[in-house]
Amino acid sequence: MAPKPSKRAAKSGGTNTAKKVKGPPEPFESAPDAMVPFLSLLNPEYVYITHVDDHPTFFKKQIFAVPVIMNLSIAIGLLYRLYVQLPWYWSLLLTVWGYETSTTVDKSKHTTKELVWIMLGRSAHFMIDFLLMRFIVPWPVSFFTEDGGNPTEWRLAIGFKDKEIYVRRSRSFKAKDILEAETQGRENPFFKVRIIPAVDTKIVRDKTGYATMGSDYDLDFGVMVAAERLIEKKTCPRVLFERTVWIHCGETHGWCRWDVDGEEAEIDDEEFLMSLAREAAKERGE
Known part of the structure; x- marks a missing residue:
């Protein structure tokens, strides 16, 4: 004669069923x-x-104008920095290649102290430009040109709505x-x-x-x-x-x-x- 299923087993099965239907x-x-x-x-x-x-459309325009002006100003400043510094970097590169340029330093004509100051000055140039590239350049780039959607693309696509x-x-x-x-x-x-x-x-x-x-x-x-x-x-x-x-x-x-x-x-x-x-x-x- 087959054994009867225990009540405990049936109860356990019911609990498992209840767990399966648990919602989010x-x-x-x-x-x-x-x-x-x-x-x-x-x-x-x-x-x-x-x-x-x-919010009213005019209020949204005022709020959005702030990052537009800020990022445009930053972009203009960075472009001016590039305009000024690019010839200097090109001159340094030519010096590395063995050409004599305005950035070439004749060690025999400078004291040790002067050479140290020249080195520190150029290091400061490199550091400033590195910090600009690392922390400042991403702001206007992400605002105007970031892939996958950016504030400029969004506003041009939908404009300003109530x-x-x-x-x-x-x-x-x-x-x-x-x-x-x-x-x-x-x-x-x-x-x-x-x-x-x-x-x-x-x-x-x-x-x-x-x-x-x-x-x-x-x-x-x-x-x-x-x-x-x-x-x-x-x-x-x-x-x-x-x-x-x-x-x-x-x-x-x-x-x-x-x-x-x-x-x-x-x-x-x-x-x-x-x-x-x-x-x-x-x-x-x-």
Whole structure:
């Protein structure tokens, strides 16, 4: 006679089944199908934040004029530096090749102290130009010509609109820092320190989207242009870009979102209903 299956085994099997249907970590939920064309543009390694900037157009122009003027000034200064220094470097190169030029130094005509000062002066030239190339040149280059999207290309593509889509991409952390840690989702330290402050109403509402860049997030200008095109073609609804965090929760759940505005609206509704209940209780003398 075949032995009966134990209740413990059946109970264990039920627990395994329950584990299989576990959803994404709170507060994330599966992303809407309508956003698939947009989500296909994103890198699953990163966390993204979208919001719609409805600041007045003239205000956006004023804010954007600041980096334009700054980067143009830097570019002009660097070009002038190149214009002045290039002949000097060419003269040094000819000297190395054995030609006598204005930079050629005759050791017999200089004291040791003079030779030291000449060496220090040229070293200073090299150091200044190295620092300019290393730290300053990338600013105008990334602003005007960076591949994959840059502020200039973005503005030329979409102009200035009353409602603009902004897409921030995490830079100081990745999705795995939130999903693969001991505490996931809302209780994760990165979620509390990197995500919650970034979606704060004061930051999103008081600043223009361009000013939301920082040490934790970059603006993904290429994706922002593509998002505007998807909205123009009515492929994705603009309302789904409102203050939302997007994260890829692995093959099981795929892309998920935290609808910040929707959650806050629910909380406001609950608080409103609770206040009505308290007022009703006071009227009844409870």
